[in-house]
Every structure is written in C-alpha cells, then in structure tokens.
Amino acid sequence: MPLTYQDVMTADLSPLGDSASAWQKMGERFGELKGDYEQNVARFLSNGNWRGEAFNAHQTNTRATAFEYSAAQSEAQAVAGVLRQAHTELTRLQKAVKDTVADAESNDFKVDAAGKATYVGFDKLSPQERSDAQHDPDYPQVLALARQREREWTEAIAKGVQHVDEYDQSVQRALSAATTDSSMDGGGVGGFNADASADVAKAQAPVTKTDAADDGGWQAEGKSEANGPNAGAEAKGPDWGAGDFGSAEAHANLGDASAEGKLTNGPLELDGKAEAYAGAKAEAAAKLNLDGLNAEASASVGAGASAEGNARAYHVGVTGGAEAFVGAEAGASVTAGQDGVGVSAEAFAGAKGSVSGGGDIGGIGIGATAEGWAGPGAEANFGVTQDPQGKWHIGGKMGVSPILGGAVGVEVTFDPKEFTDTVSDVAGGVKDFAGGVKDTFTSIF
Template structure:
C-alpha cells in the first residue's frame, strides 16, 4: 500500500533508449557495416568482417526491440498495481462502512464501538446476532485476502516477465546471450509461457543456464595511467574460451555449477598510483586450463566444491595496497597440476580450503585481503613448492555483508511476525470478547 509506483515511470527512459539505439544503428550501418560491402574491399578478410558487422547490426536492432518491450512491461505493471491498490483501498472503505475494523495487516474484526450502548446491550447476547457477525467478518476477510493474493500474483507475473524479456533464446544469430529480438510487452504471455514450462516439470525443479564461446583471437592493448585509472599492458593469443553455467532451484534449495575451459597464451601487466591505491603486477601464461565448480545452497546455508587443472607454464608477481585490497604474491611453474577445493557457508560467512598436486618444477606464495564488486570481503592465502613433484595448500575465508544482513533480517522478521501474529490474535479476541458485554 505504501510502495512508490512512480519509479515505474522509467518506461519513458526505456523508450528514449530505443530511440538512441536507432541512431546508433543508422550510424553503424552507414560508417562501419557498409565498408565490407564496397568494391574497394574484397577477399576473405572482407567476407569475415561482413559477417561480424552483420551480427553487430542485428544486435543494435534487437536491442531496440528489447528496450521497447521493457518499457511496455513497466507501463503494464504500473497499470496493474494502481488498479489493484485502488480495489484494495475501496474494499477496505466498504468494510469499514459496513461496521468492520481492518488492521494495517489486513485483519478484519467487528467494530463494536459503532453501536450505541442500547444496541450493544440488546443485540450482543443474541446467538443469531453473533453468528451473523462471524459470517460478515469472514466474508470481508476472504474478499480482502483474495485481493492481496491478486496483488502478489501480479507482482510475480511482472517479475517473470522482466526476467524473460532479456533472455536471448536464438542460438543461430551469431551471439550467445545477446539482446532478445523476440521480446514483447505482454506480461500475461510471459506468465503463460512460464506456467506451460512449469507443467512439464513433474519434480518441482526450475532451472536456467547459458553458454558463451569465443576465439580464436589475437590482440594487444596498451593504456597508460590517466584519469585515476591503472595503466594496463596486455597481449594475448586465445585459441578458445568456453564457459557454461546453470542452476536448478526447488523451493529454498538451489544447485548451481560452472565449467570453464581456456587455451592460449596471455601476458598482462597493471601498474599505477590512483585513488584506489598502489598496484603493480605482471603475469604470463601459456597452455590450457579448465575449471569445474558446483554449489548447493539451502536458505542461508551452503557448500561448494571446485576442481581445476592446468598444463603449461606460468609466472607472475603482484602487490597491491588500497582501500579495497591488500595483497602480495608470486609464482612460477612449468608442467601440469590439478587442484581441489571445498568449503561451507552459513549466513553469509564462508570458509574453505584448497589442495593442489604438481608435476613439474615451481613455487608459489600469496596472501591477501580484498572486497570485490559485490561487497564481499575475502581473506586467503596459498603456499606451494615442487622440485619435480609437489603441491600447494591454501585457505579462503569470505564474508558477504548482504547475506549476513539478510539472514539477520529474516531472523528478526520471524520474531516480529510471530509477535505481530500474537498481538493481532489477541486484539481480535479482545474485540470479540468485548462485544459479548
């Protein structure tokens, strides 16, 4: 009842975004896309460029479709919520006019104070009067409960639509997880599609996932420190990079996993003195590496396991001191190694360990503290050595303030809801008992 629905007016901004994307589409088609179709550029390179330019042009067009669909969904959501809230306000007013009281939590009771003393004395003892009051209270309660349920269903429908509108299901357009060229602004259709999918799932599980693939690619980047940013040097020759991730959810239980594979050679360096601190690091590697990680979460409790493999050569050194990170480390290795890691998390606080087996000469040591982009604090370290055969061990501790706050909030809400239920029930009993006298 107190939600500020004016934020849904962002629909106008999404329409504006579609217009700006159209301008970029026109400019791209004129200045970039057309270069690969002119007679002045022919051959394999022109054919390869034309194919990529065409994919990008299509992405500009699909982005406009998606932006317009989001705008339509936001307007539809506002219309639904405003209408349902007015219905809820109206039925509450009707209930009060009919002699009822409605609490802030939507609980209905008979308002005895609206009866005169004479009416209370003459009507209260009559069993048929008490029965009529009970039926009236139940009827108004059912009407209000149904409207509250309607609001919840509308809210869920909007959530499903906003999640579905950005999913690119076309795997033949040259992009993975690009813009959705089939997006539409019909909230009910997204809900119907989700319901149809749910009917095909007999075990109660729902899931989602995506796959991205890039390469081969070669390039180099050199950016000097400026405008408060670090300097970066990078050269790479990527043969392939494939990532697949997905999750399955059933109630409070969520199972998720990711698999990542990379082959190629890279050399990077970052340096500079900025408002974020002092950093100096360099790393080079060549070979193939793979990672598989699985995670299980139930409410505020979770566990994870991770396996990694690497074959090739790598070396690096790093040091950083800043408000979000303090770390130092170095490594050098040639050969093959495999690692396994696992840990648990409770209410946003996690602890885990890592063990590695190495075949080949190398050494590694690192220790650090950081706060990542999600606000999670991480503390960990690893040390290892191998003349020919050896390994490494490590520890990792993480604290997610958001999850800690959510867990504390859920606990507080549970206590508050219990106390509120007791208070509402006591008030209802008081009203009923008072009405008998």
C-alpha cells in the same frame, strides 16, 4: 559493442564482396597446392626406395599436411560463402533502414544523427498559420498525434538498426566457427577447419534461456560461448592525473569456450560454470590514486579447463570445483586500499590439478583448495579484501614443488548483510516460538 544508427547509415559494405572473391581464390589455390604436394612430394618419396622408422614418420606427417591443405581449402571457401551472404543480407537490411528514414522525412519528420525522429511539419507554416493552428481547439490532439508518430518512426528506425546488428553478430559467430578447428582429425586440434560451414543461419546466438514454465517450480537460465583463434595487443596510459601508470596486454588465443547456468526453485538455488582455453597471454598494469595501490604483472602459455558449482538454500550454501592446467605461468601483484590489502607471487611450469570445496552458514563461510603439481614451481599469497557486494574475504595459499609437490589454500568469508539477515530471521523465529508457548499456556490455564 552494438552497432549504432550512424554505423548502419555510413557503413560501406562493398569490401565484403571483394573479400569474398579473394577468399574464394585462396581456397582454390589451397586445392592446387594440395594436388602439387601429393604429386611432387608425397608420391615422389613413396616409390619404395625409402623405408624404416623415418619413412613411417614422414608418411604420417605427409598425410597430415595433405589433410591440412584440403581443410584450408574448405575453410577459405566457407569464409568466402559467409562474406557473400553477409554482403547480400547486410546490404538489404541497411537499405531497409535508409528507406524507413526516407519515408519518415517524406512525411515531414526529421531524423537526427542518433536516429530520433522529430515532427517538423509546423516549421513549413507561416507565422500566421502557426498562430491559427495553435489556437485551434483540436491543436492539443494534433500535437499529441505528432508526438506519437515521432515515437513510432523512432522505434521503426531503431528496430531496423537492431536487425542489422543482430545479423552482423551472426556473421561474426559464423566466421569464428568457420575458422576454429575443434576436432581431432588431421592429426590434432588447432589446424584448419575441414568441417567449416558457410551457412550464417547455423550461427545461432549464444544460448540465453529463461524458462519460467511450471516444471516443478524450477526456473532455468544459462548461456554458452566459444571464441578463437585470435591474437592482439593493447597498451594504455599513462594518465598521471588519475594516478594511472599505464597498462599493456598481448594475447594469442588458440580457442576458448565456456558455459554457465542456474536453476532456482523458491529458496533453493543451483548454479554452475565450466570453461576451457588454450593459448598465451601476458599483461602488466599499475595504478596509484586515492583508492589505493594496485600493481600486477603476469604471463602464461598452455591449456587449461575448470568447473565449479554452488548450491544454496535459505542461509546455507555449499560450493565445489576442479581445475587442470598444462603449461607455464608466472605472476605477481600488490594491492592496498580502502577495500583491503593483498600480495601474491607465483611461478610454475608443468602440469597441475586442483580441487576445492567449502560452505557457509548465515554469512560466515570457509573454503579450502588442494593442488597437485608435476613440475617445478612456487606460490604464495595472502589478502584481506572486500568485494563490491560488501563481502569480506580473508585467506591465503602456499605451495612449492621441486619436481612433485603442490599447494594448499584456505579462505574465510564474512557477509555482514547475510549475517544480519540471518540473525533477524532467527530472532523472528524465536519470537514466534515464544509467542506460541505463551498462547499454549494461556489456553491451558
């Protein structure tokens, strides 16, 4: 959520400096612990008196532990560096906004709680002076100039707030990157980040690009994002007036990343998306109101990855995807309302992979999914729903696995608008063809 004018004007940035000092001391302490561990544990047990498989396993774990102490020192000191930069730069940017406000006020403009400037110079005039000014032939031009200055001061303040917000988001990304271990060093993913960087400038904004340059007519846009590790919990409700029985959610996210993009060239459109995650999550919610019934509960722990893509030209499209999951999950849901009905239930523990594909012509589509399971599980669902774009989805999926098994699913979609447009285009084409035939015979005879 972007920072507001009030957020910038009232923020106390002094804790950032204190936090930076605390993280710096923590990094130094991790360095001391690494030295103590290597001297009093690793070397003490490597005197040659202990040998065998247990010793070899211990040595492997010892090296990993020493590495993590060193990585923890690098990560803590990187966080300290990010916080120091944040304190310096945010203080400068905040002062710039406050100076702009002070300049506006010194020039007879009042800035409200939302950062909007209003000219109050007329308020300093006596009633007679105000009356004389209003009857002056140049009064409309003076008033128009005052309104223009109001907009300019308001825009200058908003731009200053935006600069604070953009840098604040860069700091958030820098902290997330510094505390995320995505490499296999030290014995695996998920430890401390030995390559943590304290440079906020390297934490660029998520890639969001629209390239309209002439490249064979193609236009591209896309974005990517990475988060974690983080954890949290939230509970809401109940709100009996709205028919909301309440909801609860808790998660422990080790890390997630996603990327998506689109290429278009006239009627041809290609798009794709990929994502990966690791962690645990549980949630439950229930609501009953005029829109219908919606109740669901789910829990999962493990890691997964997925990729999907679509291609479309005029009224014809194809789609495909693949997904993999290792862990355990369970869930159930019931929905019933004006947008359709649906029921589902599933439980699984182990590893599974799936592939899917489909296509549509003129607003009528069909898709299929096939999964392979290694582990006990069961799944069943069926539904008839309408999405916010007006497209109807009818389909279901069933699967069972004592040890090795899988699931199959099928979905039929119907887009009334797309179907109507297709019929209209076809009818127009037939009409044009018939007119051409008529013209041909007329010219002959």
